Amino acid sequence: KNQVEQSPQSLIILEGKNCTLQCNYTVSPFSNLRWYKQDTGRGPVSLTIMTFSENTKSNGRYTATLDADTKQSSLHITASQLSDSASYICVVSARISGTYKYIFGTGTRLKVLA
Amino acid sequence: NAGVTQTPKFRILKIGQSMTLQCTQDMNHNYMYWYRQDPGMGLKLIYYSVGAGITDKGEVPNGYNVSRSTTEDFPLRLELAAPSQTSVYFCASSYESGGPSYEQYFGPGTRLTVT
Numbered sequence: 001k002n003q004v005e006q007s008p009q010s011l012i013i014l015e016g017k018n019c020t021l022q023c024n025y026t027v028s029p030f031s032n033l034r035w036y037k038q039d040t041g042r043g044p045v046s047l048t049i050m051t052f053s054e055n056t057k058s059n060g061r062y063t064a065t066l067d068a069d070t071k072q073s074s075l076h077i078t079a080s081q082l083s084d085s086a087s088y089i090c091v092v093s094a095r096i097s098g099t100y101k102y103i104f105g106t107g108t109r110l111k112v113l114a
Numbered sequence: 115n116a117g118v119t120q121t122p123k124f125r126i127l128k129i130g131q132s133m134t135l136q137c138t139q140d141m142n143h144n145y146m147y148w149y150r151q152d153p154g155m156g157l158k159l160i161y162y163s164v165g166a167g168i169t170d171k172g173e174v175p176n177g178y179n180v181s182r183s184t185t186e187d188f189p190l191r192l193e194l195a196a197p198s199q200t201s202v203y204f205c206a207s208s209y210e211s212g213g214p215s216y217e218q219y220f221g222p223g224t225r226l227t228v229t
Contacts, residue, residue, distance in 0.1 A: 004156070031212060031213065031214065032212075032213070032214040034218075041222075041223070042222055042223070043118070043204050043206070043220030043221050043222050043223055044157075044204075044220050045220070046217050046218065046219075049214050049217070050214075051214045089156070089157075093212040093213075093214075094212075095212065099211060099212070100211040100212020100213060101159075101212065102157075102159070102212060102218070103156075104156035104157040104158075105156055106154060106155055106156045107156070
Protein backbone atom coordinates (compact mmCIF):
# COMPACT_ATOMS: atom_id res chain seq x y z
CA LYS A 1 0.00 0.00 0.00
CA ASN A 2 1.32 3.45 -0.90
CA GLN A 3 1.88 5.39 2.30
CA VAL A 4 3.70 8.46 3.56
CA GLU A 5 4.44 8.71 7.27
CA GLN A 6 5.76 11.80 8.99
CA SER A 7 7.32 12.31 12.38
CA PRO A 8 7.03 13.84 14.81
CA GLN A 9 3.34 14.73 14.72
CA SER A 10 4.09 17.99 16.47
CA LEU A 11 7.13 19.89 17.61
CA ILE A 12 7.78 22.98 19.71
CA ILE A 13 11.08 24.82 19.47
CA LEU A 14 12.49 28.18 20.53
CA GLU A 15 13.09 30.90 17.99
CA GLY A 16 16.57 30.71 16.51
CA LYS A 17 16.92 26.95 17.01
CA ASN A 18 17.22 24.39 14.24
CA CYS A 19 14.93 21.43 13.73
CA THR A 20 14.53 18.42 11.47
CA LEU A 21 11.29 16.83 10.32
CA GLN A 22 11.15 13.27 9.00
CA CYS A 23 9.24 11.60 6.18
CA ASN A 24 9.25 7.86 5.40
CA TYR A 25 7.43 6.53 2.40
CA THR A 26 6.43 3.24 0.83
CA VAL A 27 5.37 4.52 -2.57
CA SER A 28 6.04 2.79 -5.82
CA PRO A 29 6.88 3.60 -8.51
CA PHE A 30 8.47 6.73 -7.07
CA SER A 31 8.56 9.86 -9.21
CA ASN A 32 9.32 12.76 -6.89
CA LEU A 33 8.99 13.99 -3.32
CA ARG A 34 7.65 17.38 -2.26
CA TRP A 35 7.62 19.33 0.94
CA TYR A 36 4.87 21.87 1.54
CA LYS A 37 4.35 24.49 4.22
CA GLN A 38 0.77 25.06 5.32
CA ASP A 39 0.03 28.08 7.49
CA THR A 40 -3.07 27.88 9.67
CA GLY A 41 -6.16 28.60 7.61
CA ARG A 42 -4.26 28.60 4.32
CA GLY A 43 -3.56 26.20 1.49
CA PRO A 44 -0.22 24.34 1.24
CA VAL A 45 2.66 26.15 -0.46
CA SER A 46 5.49 24.26 -2.14
CA LEU A 47 8.95 24.42 -0.56
CA THR A 48 10.93 21.84 -2.56
CA ILE A 49 10.51 19.13 -5.18
CA MET A 50 13.12 16.36 -5.48
CA THR A 51 13.59 13.43 -7.84
CA PHE A 52 15.35 10.20 -6.88
CA SER A 53 18.65 11.51 -8.26
CA GLU A 54 18.67 14.57 -5.99
CA ASN A 55 20.04 14.13 -2.47
CA THR A 56 19.62 17.68 -1.22
CA LYS A 57 17.64 20.74 -2.18
CA SER A 58 17.49 24.09 -0.42
CA ASN A 59 15.01 26.93 -0.35
CA GLY A 60 16.36 29.67 1.89
CA ARG A 61 16.51 28.34 5.46
CA TYR A 62 14.77 25.11 4.41
CA THR A 63 16.91 22.17 3.29
CA ALA A 64 15.35 18.91 2.19
CA THR A 65 17.26 15.65 1.85
CA LEU A 66 16.25 12.47 0.11
CA ASP A 67 17.59 8.93 0.46
CA ALA A 68 15.82 6.95 -2.25
CA ASP A 69 17.43 3.69 -1.09
CA THR A 70 15.95 3.84 2.40
CA LYS A 71 12.88 5.78 1.22
CA GLN A 72 13.41 8.54 3.72
CA SER A 73 13.39 12.30 3.47
CA SER A 74 13.99 15.06 5.96
CA LEU A 75 13.30 18.76 6.08
CA HIS A 76 15.81 20.80 8.08
CA ILE A 77 14.90 24.30 9.20
CA THR A 78 17.80 26.52 10.17
CA ALA A 79 17.61 29.45 12.59
CA SER A 80 13.86 29.14 13.03
CA GLN A 81 11.62 32.19 13.02
CA LEU A 82 8.16 32.76 14.45
CA SER A 83 6.82 32.72 10.89
CA ASP A 84 7.97 29.10 10.52
CA SER A 85 5.09 28.07 12.78
CA ALA A 86 2.98 25.96 10.42
CA SER A 87 2.27 22.41 9.35
CA TYR A 88 4.82 20.80 7.05
CA ILE A 89 3.50 18.19 4.67
CA CYS A 90 5.51 15.56 2.80
CA VAL A 91 3.99 14.43 -0.51
CA VAL A 92 5.23 11.66 -2.76
CA SER A 93 4.26 11.51 -6.42
CA ALA A 94 3.97 8.11 -8.09
CA ARG A 95 3.34 7.32 -11.71
CA ILE A 96 0.66 4.62 -11.71
CA SER A 97 -1.00 3.31 -14.87
CA GLY A 98 0.29 6.26 -16.87
CA THR A 99 -0.98 8.97 -14.52
CA TYR A 100 0.63 10.68 -11.57
CA LYS A 101 -0.82 10.23 -8.10
CA TYR A 102 0.00 12.34 -5.08
CA ILE A 103 0.21 10.58 -1.72
CA PHE A 104 0.07 13.02 1.18
CA GLY A 105 1.51 12.60 4.64
CA THR A 106 -0.46 13.81 7.65
CA GLY A 107 2.03 16.57 8.38
CA THR A 108 4.17 17.78 11.26
CA ARG A 109 2.82 20.73 13.17
CA LEU A 110 5.66 23.05 14.17
CA LYS A 111 5.33 25.81 16.72
CA VAL A 112 8.17 28.29 17.17
CA LEU A 113 8.15 30.19 20.47
CA ALA A 114 9.76 33.55 21.17
CA ASN B 115 -2.29 37.02 -11.24
CA ALA B 116 -4.49 35.80 -8.37
CA GLY B 117 -3.48 32.11 -8.62
CA VAL B 118 -6.18 29.75 -7.31
CA THR B 119 -9.21 31.36 -5.70
CA GLN B 120 -12.00 29.62 -3.81
CA THR B 121 -15.37 30.76 -2.58
CA PRO B 122 -16.87 30.75 -0.06
CA LYS B 123 -14.28 30.74 2.74
CA PHE B 124 -16.71 29.32 5.27
CA ARG B 125 -20.11 27.69 5.08
CA ILE B 126 -22.51 25.95 7.43
CA LEU B 127 -24.99 23.56 5.87
CA LYS B 128 -27.87 21.62 7.29
CA ILE B 129 -28.06 17.88 6.63
CA GLY B 130 -29.63 17.26 3.24
CA GLN B 131 -28.86 20.68 1.78
CA SER B 132 -26.80 21.11 -1.36
CA MET B 133 -24.14 23.62 -2.33
CA THR B 134 -21.43 24.36 -4.86
CA LEU B 135 -17.87 25.22 -3.93
CA GLN B 136 -16.30 27.47 -6.52
CA CYS B 137 -12.70 27.28 -7.74
CA THR B 138 -11.01 29.46 -10.35
CA GLN B 139 -7.41 29.60 -11.53
CA ASP B 140 -5.87 32.22 -13.79
CA MET B 141 -2.62 30.42 -14.65
CA ASN B 142 -3.94 28.58 -17.72
CA HIS B 143 -3.31 25.25 -15.98
CA ASN B 144 -4.58 22.06 -17.54
CA TYR B 145 -4.96 20.05 -14.34
CA MET B 146 -7.27 20.93 -11.50
CA TYR B 147 -7.98 19.00 -8.30
CA TRP B 148 -10.33 18.95 -5.36
CA TYR B 149 -9.07 17.67 -2.00
CA ARG B 150 -10.54 17.41 1.44
CA GLN B 151 -8.50 17.71 4.61
CA ASP B 152 -9.86 16.21 7.79
CA PRO B 153 -8.21 16.91 11.17
CA GLY B 154 -5.05 14.85 11.63
CA MET B 155 -5.33 13.30 8.17
CA GLY B 156 -3.51 13.80 4.90
CA LEU B 157 -5.25 15.46 1.99
CA LYS B 158 -7.54 13.09 0.12
CA LEU B 159 -8.30 13.52 -3.58
CA ILE B 160 -12.00 13.84 -4.39
CA TYR B 161 -12.00 14.56 -8.13
CA TYR B 162 -9.58 15.87 -10.68
CA SER B 163 -9.68 17.19 -14.23
CA VAL B 164 -7.07 17.01 -16.97
CA GLY B 165 -8.70 19.70 -19.09
CA ALA B 166 -12.01 21.29 -20.01
CA GLY B 167 -14.69 18.64 -20.37
CA ILE B 168 -12.63 15.85 -18.78
CA THR B 169 -12.99 14.82 -15.15
CA ASP B 170 -12.21 11.69 -13.17
CA LYS B 171 -12.76 10.31 -9.70
CA GLY B 172 -10.15 10.37 -6.97
CA GLU B 173 -10.00 8.38 -3.75
CA VAL B 174 -13.17 9.72 -2.06
CA PRO B 175 -15.70 10.84 -4.71
CA ASN B 176 -18.93 9.61 -3.10
CA GLY B 177 -21.38 12.41 -2.36
CA TYR B 178 -19.69 14.88 -4.72
CA ASN B 179 -19.93 15.90 -8.36
CA VAL B 180 -17.77 18.10 -10.56
CA SER B 181 -17.83 19.68 -13.97
CA ARG B 182 -15.24 21.56 -15.99
CA SER B 183 -16.71 23.62 -18.79
CA THR B 184 -13.77 26.04 -19.01
CA THR B 185 -10.04 25.87 -18.34
CA GLU B 186 -10.37 28.35 -15.47
CA ASP B 187 -13.27 26.97 -13.43
CA PHE B 188 -13.72 23.69 -11.58
CA PRO B 189 -16.76 23.76 -9.26
CA LEU B 190 -17.44 21.02 -6.71
CA ARG B 191 -21.06 20.16 -6.03
CA LEU B 192 -22.25 18.60 -2.78
CA GLU B 193 -25.64 16.94 -3.01
CA LEU B 194 -27.55 15.96 0.14
CA ALA B 195 -24.91 17.12 2.60
CA ALA B 196 -24.01 14.74 5.42
CA PRO B 197 -22.04 15.34 8.66
CA SER B 198 -19.24 13.16 7.22
CA GLN B 199 -18.63 15.91 4.66
CA THR B 200 -17.60 18.36 7.36
CA SER B 201 -14.05 19.18 6.31
CA VAL B 202 -11.77 21.76 4.77
CA TYR B 203 -11.83 21.64 0.99
CA PHE B 204 -8.89 22.68 -1.13
CA CYS B 205 -8.79 23.26 -4.84
CA ALA B 206 -5.43 22.98 -6.61
CA SER B 207 -4.08 23.33 -10.11
CA SER B 208 -0.95 22.48 -12.08
CA TYR B 209 0.14 22.89 -15.69
CA GLU B 210 0.80 19.19 -15.99
CA SER B 211 0.34 16.32 -13.58
CA GLY B 212 2.72 15.13 -10.91
CA GLY B 213 6.04 15.26 -12.73
CA PRO B 214 8.95 16.93 -10.94
CA SER B 215 8.88 20.00 -13.14
CA TYR B 216 5.32 20.91 -12.27
CA GLU B 217 4.29 22.69 -9.11
CA GLN B 218 0.85 22.19 -7.66
CA TYR B 219 -0.76 25.44 -6.49
CA PHE B 220 -3.43 25.40 -3.82
CA GLY B 221 -6.29 27.74 -3.08
CA PRO B 222 -6.95 29.10 0.42
CA GLY B 223 -9.61 26.49 1.23
CA THR B 224 -13.29 26.39 2.13
CA ARG B 225 -14.21 25.32 5.65
CA LEU B 226 -17.52 23.46 5.53
CA THR B 227 -19.57 22.35 8.52
CA VAL B 228 -22.62 20.13 8.10
CA THR B 229 -24.95 19.98 11.12
